[in-house]
Amino acid sequence: MALHLPQAASLPFGSLTKMLPLNKTSSSVSAISKSFNATTSLKIQCKAPSVIVSDQSQQVSRRSGDFKPDVWHYDYIKSLDNNYKEHAYEEESRMLRAEVRVFLSDTVNPLQQLELIDTLQRLGLAYHFKSEINKMLENIYSVDKFKNKQNLHATALEFRLSRQHGYDIPTDVFDSFINDEGDFQTSLSQDIKGMLSLYEASFLLMEDETILEKATDFTSKSLRDFMSRNPGHELTSQVKHAMEVPLHWRLPRWEARWFISEYERMPNMNSNLLQLAKLDYNMLQAMYQEEVKSNIRWWERTGLEEKINFYRCRVVDNYLWGLGMKEEPHVEKLRRVIGNLCAIITLTDDMYDVHGTLDELELFTEAILSGKISVRHLGLRPDGTMVEKRQA
Template identity: 45%
Template sequence: MAFATFTSTHLCILTPHQHGRQLFSQRTSSKVSASLNPTKPSTSNQTVVRRSGNYKPSIWEHHYLQSISSVFTGEEYTRRADELKGRVKMMLEQVMDPLDQLELIDVLQRLGLSYHFMDEISKTLEIINSSSTSWDNWKDNLYATSLQFRILRQHGFHVPQDVFSSFLDDMGKFEGGLCGDTNGMLCLYEASYFSIEGERILEEAKDFTTRHLKENLEQNMYMDQNLAMQVGHSLELPLHWRTQRLETRWFIDIYEQRHDMNLLLLELAKLDFNMVQATHLEEMQHMTRWDINALEQLPYYMKICFIALYNSINEMAYDVLKENGSYIISYMKKMCAELCNAYLIEAKWYHSGYTPTLSEYLGNAWMSISGPLILIYAYFFITKLVTKEALEYLEKYPSILRHTSIAFRLADDLGTSSDELKRGDVPKSIQCYMHETGASEEEARDYIKCLIGEHWKKMNEDLFYVSPVSKSFVTVAMNLARTAQYNYQYGDGFGVGDRETKDRVLSILIEPIKD
């Protein structure tokens, strides 16, 4: 797999401020090289025939990747960014109207700038959440109510769905007259994706807005083309399910065309994106210096991964390892063993020609997709103080691990199952559902898409409840599901890197935003 594609996946999982730390330091790479036996593992005389994915060669030539440079690393850019951030902080302090505050926070988030102002944003949202005045004032304003609901839920405030009751008719349906309020409809649509199980009003909101926004778009009812682009973009994939850096790159261009665009925010957004991109580029170039010829045989590859994992944990949590090191390493070995066991179950299904039920398939596939292992590794990477309580919590595979991994698996299946079946792989969720129910492939795909939404509802619950792991880890876990939607939105974007994935890698890693 192309290193550039891997790196773009890595940066989509982590938030911008987490990229200041190298995924693998030079010291770790040296340890990996020193730990490996210079001779390759011996092989028996017996030839083992393995199925091949027949993936295309990487389109990212090594010397090309190493030759790229970014000018956005100098002190002059840092000074200018700091100056602009200071002015934005003043702006946040001066804006007093609650709706203006929410709109500014929304723009900062979508421009990829909010991580610079988390303290100011948190204080503002605490005040807004503690006051009932805005809800009372906006009970007839669909746009304002939806925006406040979405942003507060996104930041962990469990706002009740009943705030939308004033927009329902006597039958419990959203009033038809709301269809003319495109901004309000679009904002309600985005808010509905922060629902949890059993929230009927938000389910009705999702169905209502999706139906009418699609109809209006098909009938070319939007006079504002910028707004029409936003509607089409959201209907393709809601904001809550999108990866931040790609969404930021798209939204900067949209924001530049808005009549209410703020030049200060636009300049900072472009500068910050280019500076973060320079960090991504540095990480990617570091990773591509690894000797990929060492991956020639699978056992050797697994040895590299394990040593890199061990040493990376040692780099990032050295003090914790001194106290709980044996527990952590034992835990990681257990995780690797369970992943291998999941692979073995799939191999048995394949060789026996068995098609599992959808429930059987998902009961194994949430592990075989490697989501839990990826997330545990991410936990060590982002957590400054690893506690035994948190490890014991994660060892039980809590909701956030399970449902994120299932969403990851299902998105993968939607994008890759057809190609995988052609080369002789086990049935995926789509085929399992078809075999079990007699549904057509189109019906099965629609069901799997709905199932992804149900697991997102479960993930949303973790935004509101206290657990031994941080909210930052919950965000990273959700980002894994978002990355899957990004990788497989147009097919196998991970295995076939010369289509949409190529443009996305270029936009995130290589091509800076021009003035």
């Protein structure tokens, strides 16, 4: 199954529906989930008129946002039945995690430790190994292995990972790579791996860190030159990926999908780590699908889709806001709450920006401020969780 990483601003239909193929030798995996092409025969769920319309009952002319129909077919999503919820996969995951922990404990070289931490993060597995990662970083940070060393890749990687995990690491770790004019040494442009690491590290800059601003400019030019001269190099795909959007700006789950395919082609790939990454990706997909189903059911229970037609129906898109913020299993409630609240915010935004008249919006605002209208009217508690309707 071909895998493609979407841009963060353009999330494809398959991002929440497709699974990764596991190795055929996997003991507990008997089949690969079928990939559906749900972009055909889509049911139009919402549509805003493209011209100003007249409300015949009140003789009010209303604007139109000309919103496009939702690309997500809700009936299709609700019909998804994902086998990766089964306990057999959890047992396989537990066994693979144990093997990866042995691999982590056997890795003692500081640079290899940093590269392994980076790999775990990009594969979407770091949440399983938080204590091991913290221990490695604490040891590397306290000993300061790479300061004043001529290894740009190691120094930049340590800098980026340390800052990501909250360590106070200054930019003077790059002093040994600066010339007398205060710029990066031009000879560094030949070290493509180092350039790529420095490029990614430069996006964790803080205010007034001009050396990292220079690093972004210097590495961007060097990496673009490298791509034009070496279209078939083993690092070209990683460089191209980084130049599209830096790692620090990417959504972790979409990065994991892309990097799993990239890691599979690497010569030093660890098979247990790869298998765990694929299995964990599929198990999380199953969890996300159940969460978004719940949000869709809540939206349909509100009845708003049948009552009004001026808003953007974007239930799945709104759920993805929460997924982009936190992807770990233990924050399921947060993702669902953010998705539901974003749906309400989108509706309210369209009401103010497109549909309502000034008089109507003043009354609506007063009703909200006085408590006559609240999220409870849409089936939400004050904390954003859903209120289940009682059975008659």
